[in-house]
Amino acid sequence: MSSEAKIIEKIENFLTADDYKNGFEVVSLALSIKDEEDRDLQLFEIIEWFLKNDDWQKAHGIAGLVSDSYEKSEALQMIAEKMAEIGHLERALFVFSEAEHNCENENLAAWQKAELLHKIANSLQKYNAIFKAEEIWKKAATIAQRGELSENPQDSLDCSSILAEIAEDFASDGKIEKAFKIARNIKNVGKKEQVINKISEHSDQIRKVA
Amino acid sequence: MKKITLTLYRGLNGINPGAFRVDADGVSIFEEPLPDYKFNLEIRARFAGDKIEGTIAEVIEPMLKNGIAEYTPQFGEGHWSLRFPELNVAETKKLLSKYAKNVLK
Numbered sequence: 502m503s504s505e506a507k508i509i510e511k512i513e514n515f516l517t518a519d520d521y522k523n524g525f526e527v528v529s530l531a532l533s534i535k536d537e538e539d540r541d542l543q544l545f546e547i548i549e550w551f552l553k554n555d556d557w558q559k560a561h562g563i564a565g566l567v568s569d570s571y572e573k574s575e576a577l578q579m580i581a582e583k584m585a586e587i588g589h590l591e592r593a594l595f596v597f598s599e600a601e602h603n604c605e606n607e608n609l610a611a612w613q614k615a616e617l618l619h620k621i622a623n624s625l626q627k628y629n630a631i632f633k634a635e636e637i638w639k640k641a642a643t644i645a646q647r648g649e650l651s652e653n654p655q656d657s658l659d660c661s662s663i664l665a666e667i668a669e670d671f672a673s674d675g676k677i678e679k680a681f682k683i684a685r686n687i688k689n690v691g692k693k694e695q696v697i698n699k700i701s702e703h704s705d706q707i708r709k710v711a
Numbered sequence: 712m713k714k715i716t717l718t719l720y721r722g723l724n725g726i727n728p729g730a731f732r733v734d735a736d737g738v739s740i741f742e743e744p745l746p747d748y749k750f751n752l753e754i755r756a757r758f759a760g761d762k763i764e765g766t767i768a769e770v771i772e773p774m775l776k777n778g779i780a781e782y783t784p785q786f787g788e789g790h791w792s793l794r795f796p797e798l799n800v801a802e803t804k805k806l807l808s809k810y811a812k813n814v815l816k
Contacts, residue, residue, distance in 0.1 A: 538725055538726060538727050541727065542727050542728070542808075570725075570727075570729070571725075571727065571729030571730070572727060572729060575729065608724075610724065612732055613729060613730075613732075616732065653722070653745060653746065653747055654741065654745070654787050654788070654790075655721070655722050655739055655741065655745050655748075656722075658739050658786055658787055658790070659732040659739060662732060662734045662736075662739070663732075665734070666734060666735075689786060689787070690785070691783070691785035691786040691787075692786065694785075
């Protein structure tokens with residue numbers, strides 16, 4: 502086993518044992534990992550662990566040590582959600598904004614940016630920051646629609662997949678017209694047909710209830 | 712019935728869980744390697760009979776046991792949807808990341 506693998510195993514053991522008093526030691530271990538992706542993933546898992554222990558302050562501090570990556574944006578979104586959950590809504594909005602800005606990282610694929618933004622918008626809506634959520638969904642849809650134009654079939658399809666998810670979430674939230682508007686413009690025919698059928702089901706259910 | 716083994720590919724620029732897009736259909740994988748990625752993660756699967764829309768192949772990578780791939784050409788040429796019925800989205804991402812680290816590093 503390589504020395505980095507041993508460090509990762511040690512971190513996993515700390516986290517599994519819920520050894521909270523050694524929290525800083527575990528961060529220091531993670532920072533000693535040379536491989537950036539491995540280091541970010543371990544820091545991300547430590548952040549999840551601090552959040553599980555309701556310590557969003559430490560979690561936020563550690564997020565600053567993560568390189569600009571998918572993990573960083575996801576961690577910030579989770580921290581903001583925890584803050585909102587315990588009533589620090591104004592500060593949470595600031596951290597949601599940090600998460601949003603991190604999505605602008607050029608190393609992320611279009612579908613990753615759109616997926617992260619969609620998660621942030623969902624969290625914002627949950628805490629009634631409706632106007633901001635709408636703004637972020639618009640941004641996510643624009644990025645995904647641009648990404649669909651990629652000649653790479655996997656990137657293009659993953660972007661269609663995000664748009665389908667956004668459309669279906671809108672439909673399940675009763676925003677049928679908005680859902681159809683996004684769905685009808687999805688480039689991948691299979692994803693488009695599939696999500697239009699799902700939106701129609703949601704629409705029928707709403708009509709039945711009304 | 713004759714069994715056919717095929718190698719399916721997922722293009723990756725990173726190998727952490729966030730590199731895998733998982734939706735309700737699963738993870739998109741393709742019959743041909745994808746251009747412009749740092750890695751093409753290979754996943755072997757086996758099926759019996761004719762390859763038609765909806766054909767299910769069993770993933771035969773030891774680290775990915777219980778994985779299935781469904782032939783879904785409606786989403787693109789040579790497209791399969793990889794799923795782990797017992798795992799949720801986060802668990803699927805973690806498993807694939809672990810597999811990628813094992814194979815590609």
